[in-house]
Amino acid sequence: MKQGLYLWICTLTTVCSIVFSLNVGSTISGETRHLYATFPPHLEDLGKFELKIAKNLTQSLLGSKLLPIRSTIRKFVHRYLVDFYQSTGYLQIKDVIGEEQTGASNYPICAYRLIRRSWLLLKNLIAHRDFQLTFGSLRREIVYFFWRHGWPLYRDYKISAEKVLTIQHVYNFESGKLAQGLLLDIQTNCTLSSTHCYEMGNSALKTDQFTLALEWLELAKEKSLADKKTSVAFTEFLILTATDEHNFEFDDKKKDLRPTFYNRKIRYIPGDSKMAQKVRNMQYNKFKGKRGKSNENFNYWGLCSGNNFQTDEEKSFLFCWLEFKLHPGLTIGPLKLEFLARNPDVLQVYDILEDKQLEALISDAKKIKAGSNSVKTMRGQTNPRSKHLSNAEVISWPDGSHENVFSEKIAQLSGLKDISSEIQIESYSFGGHYMPRKDQLSRNLINAGDDGIAYFIFNLNNVDNGGYTAFPSLGMATKPVKGSVVFWYSQYSGGKTNLSTNHGSCPVLCGQKWVAIKRLRLSNQLMEQKYGPTQSDLEAAMFGVLNIQNTHNLDIKNIVKGIVAGVNTGVTLNARDCWNIGKHCASVSYVLPGLKWLEHALYLVKNGSDVSVKYAEVYDDWVSLQVDYECATQPEKPICHGDTSSKFFDKIAKVDNFAEKLWSMCQGKTSQAEREKSELFCWYEREIHPSYKIAPIKAEWLSLRPKADVVYFHDIISDRLMNFLMNFTYENATGITYTNELTGELFVDPLPRQVVFAWAYPDDNEVTLYASKLAERITGLKIKRINGPGQRMTLYAPGGHRAYHHDSLPGMQVATFMFYFSDVAKGGETPFISSGFNVVPRKGSAVFWYNLFTDGLHDDSTDHGGCPVIIGEKWASIRWTIFSKIYYFFDPGQLLGSQWLCECETKLEFFKELAIFCQE
Known part of the structure; x- marks a missing residue:
């Protein structure tokens, strides 16, 4: 009785421990489970640990005490070790002694068998009752290892098989050579049996890769006749199934065959698929080297295989050189640079990083664990059939750390800068790749300034074979050379995405690939890009001229002669200039000014004094705009047929009284009554903190209740501080750019504002903090030092303006304190529309007002705008007091x-x- 109870308890304990060991890795440690199929260090850990297991089991197998010759456990151990030695390349048992790493993780077939063996054979082995009794200590080590890191799952096995299929498809390998362990000219000694070939064929069939499925299954049938490890009947049945599915899908794909088909239906005759041609090979031979989006995949296959599709003319523009004139902090000696492509330029710089820096980067990246929100768990894992079978992790290092060498190198090489400390480290194990893609992020972003403008790929190691970065549209590929960086611009100078820079990463054949990727955002590079005026710059300049002329009601004839607001600028315009400005007026719905500019262009051409443009071209545009205007205002005319759908109808029909009043005030027509002016006064403010000013501050009321309370402070900030903040704006400036939701292209909307600005926060630098404290002392409104509201520095060039608006919408700005950093030769006033007065910008001064009443309602009398700058530049800096950021109010x-x-x-x-x- 006692003996039976003892045996029952032992059996229950064994079963529970087995279940625990097999499941705990995927339940308790699920968040930190190793990614064996995608992350190279995890696969290396598995290979090292398996070598330790193999050594222990080999020594036990050579003796007969622990493993009797006819015992069942000996058969299990023997089967496991046979699989191990066949898939690691070791020919003799003595070869294992003294080794610490098998190298199986570096080769596709070896890695596939390693994952499969751990997922299937090792689990079955340690689940055997005799294994626990015979190898108790070893079993505990195995259980502990997989408890910490998780068992390889079916998903890992599936991904590893798909990676082998991807390598075969891209490099056009034969199944027979892969099964023999042959990769190009590399003999890996990792072979596949009929069972493995059968599983490969089944995986290919599940992903609709019919040519690969039939090729592997035919091979499995041949091998099964020799090794007897797979049922021939089962294999033949799956061949028939694959043939059925191929032929069924073939009917629907006649016109546009995918590369996973044969060129005809397969007959139900043994070996008939070997007589047919693969569509993949036919398409490649027909379209290789041809440029275009539809041919990207074909060129990708060829480039990965080592081909080059650049023309002789394109190659003639390529060269390499030793650069001596780059930043002295880069290296002691000259740098080797090489043009890999021109127009767009793709440049590779060699030996840009030192070995110790590369080793430190890879070492740190290997320590990072996949979190629930990391890229590592998202790419190549959630969808095993993803086109991005790689592993990536976005890492942000603090300023001053050795990893920030990337930002320094980028600035020294290109003159661009990268404010972000984030860097994306990507690692690729066997078969790791991604198909050709563009560099840009989602086109749904409202502000296109967040898009990437330049792309840097730092190669952190050499790749034994494969792993090229292919540019299908450029017809070339770059080889990953340790310590080098590949650099290109991913946008045209006008902001449109350059689709010819679409690139992909070729599957890694042998070894592993580590790269560091830096994407530079457009918003951070506005003042750093080294290119000339673009179309958007031309349009901004034309709008500046138009805005000045329309707002200040200037005579077009005088502007054409170079006389602007009574000042002779010495710069004249010809008929083509007037024609372009007129067309631009129409594009921004300034219909009447557009007609006037086109009429003056006709006048210049008709008199024969200007031949810069043909009369017929100008006349056609003038007539088209005139008809649109007449149909918008008088739709009853016969030519309009009662149509009111003109694109200008809403603009003409709706009169914006506030905009018209703003224009009137910019012309000097203010509406502040004499009685209101008589109540205004100025004074010397002596109660402000004495540390800010030796002499008292001169203050002046510009408006009082019942209109807006606006006070003007004279000479409150020094030239040194203003120059610092203006330089800060140049270094960090951005513009207002948006993304067209339909086309995805960048555009600039000039109607709300035409400015360049930058944000500075109190904790950015001492000068910004000082300016913030100065505003606090003057107004009595304190804000938070850390994470407080930012100060916006704004530059208005000629034509730069700001439409009328109210500062309290929508951010609940209680008050506005605006510094002026420059005098403006002409224009640039700040009109308060409802209060009827203008503020003239004077260097070193500031203006202050409340946007809200004390009950939280908007003070509509503080609506204001910015008149176009006519001559000179206007520098202003705005500091808002946000209600949620106030330390104390009143x-x-x-x-x-x-x-x-x-x-x-x-x-x-x-x-x-x-x-x-x-x-x-």
Whole structure:
């Protein structure tokens, strides 16, 4: 009785421990489970640990004490070790002694068998009851290892098989040579049996790769006759199934055959598929070397195999040289540079990084574990059939660390800069690749300034075979050379994506590939890009001329002669210039100014004094715009047929009174009454903190209640501080660019504003902090130092303007404090439309006003804009006081009057921080 109970307890303990060991890796440690099929270090760890297991089992197998000759456990161990030695390339047992790594992770067939063996054979081996009794200590080590890292799953096995198929498809390998362990001219000694060939064929069939499926299954049938490891009947049945599916799908694909088909239907005759041609090979031979989006995959296959499709003319423009004139901090000696392609230029720079830097980077990247939000778990894992079978991790290192050498090298090489400390480290194990893609992020971004403008690939190691970066549209591929960097621009100078820079990474054949990728954003490079004026620059200049002329109601004849607002600039315009400005007016719906510019272009051409453009071209555009204008205003005319769908109808029909008033004020027609002016006064403010000014500050009221309360402070900031902030703007400036949701192209909308600006925050530098403190001392409104509101520096070039607006929408800006950093020769005033006065910018001064009443409602009398700059430049810096960022406002009890308390429930959303005072 006791003996039976003892045996029952032992059996239960064994079963529980086996179940625990087989499942705990994927349940308890699921978040940190190793990615054996995609992350090279994880596969290396598995290979090292398996070598330790193999050594232990080999020594036990050579003796007969632990493993009796006729025992069942000996058969299990023997089968496992036979698979191990066949797939690692070791010919004799003595070859294993003294080794620490088998190298199986570096070769596709070896790695596939390693993952399969660990997933299938090793699990079955340690689940055997006799294994626990015979190898208790070894079994505990195995259980502990996979408890920490997780067992290889079916998903890992599936991905490894698909990687082998990808390598075969891209490089056009024969199944027979792969089964013999032959990769190009490399003999790996890792072979495949009929069972493995059968599994490969089955995997190919599941992914609709019919040619590969039939090729592997025919090979499995041949091998099964010799090694007797697979049922011939089962193999023949699967061959018939694959033939059926190929022929069924072939009917629907006659016109556009995929490369996974044969050129005809396969007959139900043994070996008939060997007589047919692969569509993949036919398409490649027909389209290889031809440029275009539809031929990218064909060129990708050829480039990965070592071919080059550049023409002789294209190759004649390529050269390499030793560069001595780059930044002295790069290297002691000259750098070797090489043009790999021209127009667009793809440049490879060699020996840009030192070995110790490369080793440190790879070492740090190997330590990073996949998190739930990391790229590592998303790419090549959630969808094993992904076109991106690689492993990637975005890493952000702090400033000053040795990894930030990338940003320094980029700045020294290209003159560009990279504010972000993020760098993407990508690792590729066997078969790791991605198909040709473009560099840009999602085109759904509202602000296109977040898109990539330049691309840098730093090669951190040499790849034994494969792993090229292919550019199908350029007809060339770059070889990953340790310590080198490949660089190109992914946009045209006008901001449109350059699709010819689409690139892919070829599957790694032998070894592993490590790269570091830096993408530079357009928003950070506006002042750094080294190219001339673009189409958008030309359009901005034309709009500047148009805006000045239209807002200030200037005579076009005088502007053409170079006289602007009474100043002779010495720059004249010809008929073509007037024609271009007129067409641009129409594109931004400035119809009447457009007609005037086109009429003047006709006048210049008709008189014969200007032959820069043909009369007929200008006349056609003028007539088209005139007809559109007449149909928008008088749709009853016969030529219009009652049609009011003109694209200009809404612009002409709706009169914007505020815009017209702003234009009128920019012309000097203010509406501030004499009585209102008589109440204004100026004074010397002496109560501001004494450390900010030796002498008192001169202050001046520009407007008082019932209009907006606006105060002007003279000479409050020094030239040194203003110059620092202006230089900061040049270094960090961006423009207002948007993305067309339909075409994905960048465009600039000049109507709301035409400026360049940059943001600075109080914790960015001492000067910004000083300016913030200065505004606090003057206004009494304090804000948070850390994560507080930013200060916006803005540059208005000639024609630069700001449409009328209210600062409190939508960010709840309680107050605005605006510095002026420059005098403006002509134009550039800040008109307050409802209050009827202009603020003239003076260098070193500032203007201040509240945007909200004390009950949280908008003060509509503070709506304002920016008049176009006529001559010179206007520099301004705005510091808002955001309600949620205020340390203290006023005495909250005084802030909330009786009217506010009565409306507390409806307006509490404006001042959530004051909820304690919102009571009866």
